[in-house]
Amino acid sequence: MTNDTQSTEQTDGFQLVIDALKLNGLTTIYGLPGIPVTDLTRKMQAEGMRVISFRHEQNAGNAAAAAGFMTGKPGICLTVSAPGFLNGLTALANATTNCFPMILISGSSEREIVDLQQGDYEEMDQLAIAKPLCKAAFRVLNAEDIGVGIARAIRSAVSGRPGGVYLDLPAKLFGQAMDAAAGKASLIKVIDAAPRQIPAPDAVKRALDLLKSAKKPLILLGKGAAYAQADADIKALIEKTGIPYLPMSMAKGILPDTHEQCASAARSFVLPEADVVLLVGARLNWLLSHGKGKTWGGQGHKNAGGQKFIQIDISPTEADSNVAIDAPMVGDIGSCVSALLAGIGSSWAKAPAEWTSAVADRKNKNVAKMAETLAKNPAVMNYHSSLNVVRDIVKANPDAMLVNEGANALDFTRSIVDMYKPRKRLDVGTWGVMGIGMGFAVAAAVESDQPVIAIEGDSAFGFSGMEVETICRYNLPVCIVVMNNNGVYRGDEVNVTGGKDPSPLVFVKGARYDKMMEAFGGVGVQATTPAELRRAMEEAIKSRKPTLINAIIDETAGTESGRITSLNPQSAKKK
Numbered sequence: 001m002t003n004d005t006q007s008t009e010q011t012d013g014f015q016l017v018i019d020a021l022k023l024n025g026l027t028t029i030y031g032l033p034g035i036p037v038t039d040l041t042r043k044m045q046a047e048g049m050r051v052i053s054f055r056h057e058q059n060a061g062n063a064a065a066a067a068g069f070m071t072g073k074p075g076i077c078l079t080v081s082a083p084g085f086l087n088g089l090t091a092l093a094n095a096t097t098n099c100f101p102m103i104l105i106s107g108s109s110e111r112e113i114v115d116l117q118q119g120d121y122e123e124m125d126q127l128a129i130a131k132p133l134c135k136a137a138f139r140v141l142n143a144e145d146i147g148v149g150i151a152r153a154i155r156s157a158v159s160g161r162p163g164g165v166y167l168d169l170p171a172k173l174f175g176q177a178m179d180a181a182a183g184k185a186s187l188i189k190v191i192d193a194a195p196r197q198i199p200a201p202d203a204v205k206r207a208l209d210l211l212k213s214a215k216k217p218l219i220l221l222g223k224g225a226a227y228a229q230a231d232a233d234i235k236a237l238i239e240k241t242g243i244p245y246l247p248m249s250m251a252k253g254i255l256p257d258t259h260e261q262c263a264s265a266a267r268s269f270v271l272p273e274a275d276v277v278l279l280v281g282a283r284l285n286w287l288l289s290h291g292k293g294k295t296w297g298g299q300g301h302k303n304a305g306g307q308k309f310i311q312i313d314i315s316p317t318e319a320d321s322n323v324a325i326d327a328p329m330v331g332d333i334g335s336c337v338s339a340l341l342a343g344i345g346s347s348w349a350k351a352p353a354e355w356t357s358a359v360a361d362r363k364n365k366n367v368a369k370m371a372e373t374l375a376k377n378p379a380v381m382n383y384h385s386s387l388n389v390v391r392d393i394v395k396a397n398p399d400a401m402l403v404n405e406g407a408n409a410l411d412f413t414r415s416i417v418d419m420y421k422p423r424k425r426l427d428v429g430t431w432g433v434m435g436i437g438m439g440f441a442v443a444a445a446v447e448s449d450q451p452v453i454a455i456e457g458d459s460a461f462g463f464s465g466m467e468v469e470t471i472c473r474y475n476l477p478v479c480i481v482v483m484n485n486n487g488v489y490r491g492d493e494v495n496v497t498g499g500k501d502p503s504p505l506v507f508v509k510g511a512r513y514d515k516m517m518e519a520f521g522g523v524g525v526q527a528t529t530p531a532e533l534r535r536a537m538e539e540a541i542k543s544r545k546p547t548l549i550n551a552i553i554d555e556t557a558g559t560e561s562g563r564i565t566s567l568n569p570q571s572a573k574k575k
């Protein structure tokens with residue numbers, strides 16, 4: 001010390017970024033090094049942070065998003081400027097769309113040069129570009145503001161409706177020196193980053209009154225309900241009311257899919273038949289046919305008349321986004337569900353038996369039909385005979401994480417593979433986006449330390465397949481099953497013109513994706529029968545070695561776009 005107020009010790013931007021993240025418990029970084037963040041990644045590692053270095057920023061970004069969903073803390077993705085930033089941006093936008101908290105931190109070029117467009121190295125006005133694609137965007141110019149910048153990014157990512165935040169750190173910031181004591185004092189430990197939001201008592205009463213009036217009530221759980229980590233109260237609400245429930249794909253496992261009140265196998269029956277639907281962290285978007293039409297007993301359905309909706313959501317503007325919401329409950333799911341539970345008390349009459357037994361009848365019929373199909377063992381494996389194996393493996397390993405993408409590979413897995421625990425299923429989400437696979441798988445392994453099973457369409461896998469090297473490098477317990485049907489949806493299309501190019505929808509026939517894993521020291525297996533697939537998956541789970549199983553699937557087994565064929569635009573009729 002030279003005098004009472006000044007220390008001789010200095011700190012700098014690099015150190016303050018690290019200190020601010022660590023102070024807030026953010027110690028895992030998913031990223032890709034290069035100018036101007038190379039040293040930052042080294043220093044982070046030297047300071048005890050876990051730095052997972054990817055082959056492409058989109059996968060690092062997807063990993064950060066998945067980490068955010070799993071933990072409720074913002075996942076951090078770190079990239080270089082312009083192209084690296086843009087590569088990460090798709091993941092940031094996808095995280096925001098899915099309401100997953102993440103922070104994309106990108107190094108950037110110098111403001112003075114960028115603003116005058118003088119052609120700096122990787123010049124781009126990144127803040128302006130990020131803004132419309134995320135929940136919030138900030139730039140820090142001075143080292144003493146790093147603490148505030150990171151605090152604002154954390155709060156923006158996790159409070160209210162979670163989402164993606166962009167934090168722009170220009171190259172010059174990292175080397176800026178300042179007094180160490182003043183630097184330390186400038187950091188902020190964020191208190192209560194995602195404050196509870198208690199629903200108004202009149203909103204609770206309105207919801208309870210409507211629920212009480214229902215003859216055919218239904219509870220619909222979305223991924224917001226999984227994210228909220230209010231598992232015990234959600235279970236209590238469902239069991240105390242006896243109401244059938246339907247989980248959206250990433251809500252599978254909040255209660256085990258084998259729960260007697262789970263109505264997944266009667267989906268197309270309960271949606272139009274229910275008279276009051278309680279939405280818990282699920283939006284009435286395309287995945288729910290916007291709450292209207294035939295799916296919902298509206299126009300075109302024999303029960304036309306429509307439903308009444310109660311909607312629990314943290315976003316006050318979500319209600320009425322597609323159809324009228326009769327009883328909106330704005331608040332966090334934990335507080336809302338516990339308020340409903342308190343109102344229900346012990347004298348609540350369970351859902352009418354006439355309704356619950358009708359649901360059970362339909363469900364049992366579909367389950368029996370499914371069991372019959374799953375028991376078949378066709379000469380060439382199809383989605384059912386292969387996923388029947390995955391279903392058993394997940395049942396035997398309920399703590400394993402399941403990552404899933406593709407079209408048929410996605411849709412069949414969703415309906416065939418039961419989940420038993422909350423937040424174990426990660427998939428394409430709200431955008432139906434391909435490319436989340438390996439990023440999600442890496443985060444799933446890193447954040448949970450549990451075995452990860454990634455069920456991947458062969459097309460889907462191609463979007464992030466190079467990350468098998470990352471999986472091998474970090475020796476992660478990831479078992480990838482490539483459902484190889486030689487193409488997008490199917491592998492049997494031909495070029496209708498008879499020309500030399502293949503159809504746009506097919507790949508090299510007989511491709512050996514398993515060799516990709518072998519190239520990096522992992523285990524590669526080709527499976528042509530359910531028995532071979534079972535053996536390879538069991539071994540992968542036991543050994544925890546990075547494994548890729550190339551599962552040969554009948555190339556004629558899939559349908560165009562899986563279960564969403566109807567969304568393909570039709571050609572205009574010829575006059």
Ligand code: OXT
Pocket residue numbers: 249264265266267268269286287288366367370405406407408409410411414415416428429431432433434435456457458459460461483485487488489490558561562563564
């Ligand atoms: O009630 P009914 O009778 O209807 O029956 C239902 C249930 O009752 C029953 N069921 C059960 N029965 C018995 N037992 C149990 N346990 C049970 N559970 C359910 O099963 C049926 C179905 O139930 P489900 O699934 O719950 O209901 P449904 O009606 O399907 O639900 C509706 C939806 C909308 C909620 C659901 O379908 C859904 O979640 N869909 C998501 C669809 C989606 O997101 N798809 C991905 C996008 S497709 C396309 O875009 C693709 N692309 C283009 C592309 C994309 N996406 N991204 C980018 C960056 N670039 C391009 C591409 C390139 S997919 C794709 C690749 C495809 O090729 P791959 O090789 O990867 O994959 P393959 O197709 O395998 O070749």
Ligand code: ADP
Pocket residue numbers: 097098099161162221222223224225227228248249250251280281282283284285287312313314315318331332333334429430
């Ligand atoms: P799904 O695709 O599974 O139907 P969506 O992504 O459409 O789910 O919906 C998730 C909803 O959950 C979003 O509207 C979001 O605002 C809401 N949400 C997320 N976290 C919470 C929370 N903690 N409390 C209340 N609502 C939440």
Ligand code: MG
Pocket residue numbers: 457458459483484485486487488489490
């Ligand atoms: Mg395919």
